[in-house]
Amino acid sequence: MSYSEQYITQRVRDYSDMVLRLAFAYLRNRADAQDVCQDVFIRLFKQPRTFTDHEHEWSWIIRVTINRCKDMLRSPWKRKNILTREVDLPIRDSQGREVVAYVLELPAKYRLVIHLYYFEHYSTAEVAALLQLKEATVRTQLRRARELLRTAMGGTGNA
Structure with missing residues (x-):
């Protein structure tokens, strides 16, 4: 075939x-x-x-x-x-470019869950299945990635 x-x-x-x-x-x-x-x-x-x-x-x-x-x-x-x-970065608008630049500075395991969750719109259960991780691990990685992004971007609000 x-x-x-x-x-x-x-x-x-x-x-x-x-x-x-x-x-x-x-x-x-x-x-x-x-x-x-x-x-x-x-x-x-x-x-x-x-x-x-x-x-x-x-x-x-x-x-x-x-x-x-x-x-x-x-x-x-x-x-x-x-x-x-x-x-x-192949991104035209400056705010989007800045956010993606911060995401790309994250460790690989955080970049991957952020990308799949926010950019590809997978649920935490779907990300867990794709990465062969427990769903709780994915949620923890998302939380830690958001915290790292918040710190890197100099903010204190919710990321």
């Missing part, structure tokens, strides 16, 4: 923005995020898979994206060659 060109085109349209955003949030580097995005689609189309529904396919793509990001960060080259340049 192989995929039709229409199927491939539709999946890339449906998922590429989300995969790229998630990889960028995890890796904080556009070029690496683009590499991960490409790898995810190669893995999706290289071996035909049967998904039970759209949510199953979506979850598989998110899980592969996260795993590919982790693989990239563990690579020997990446560990030796940490880029220290400023992250170029």
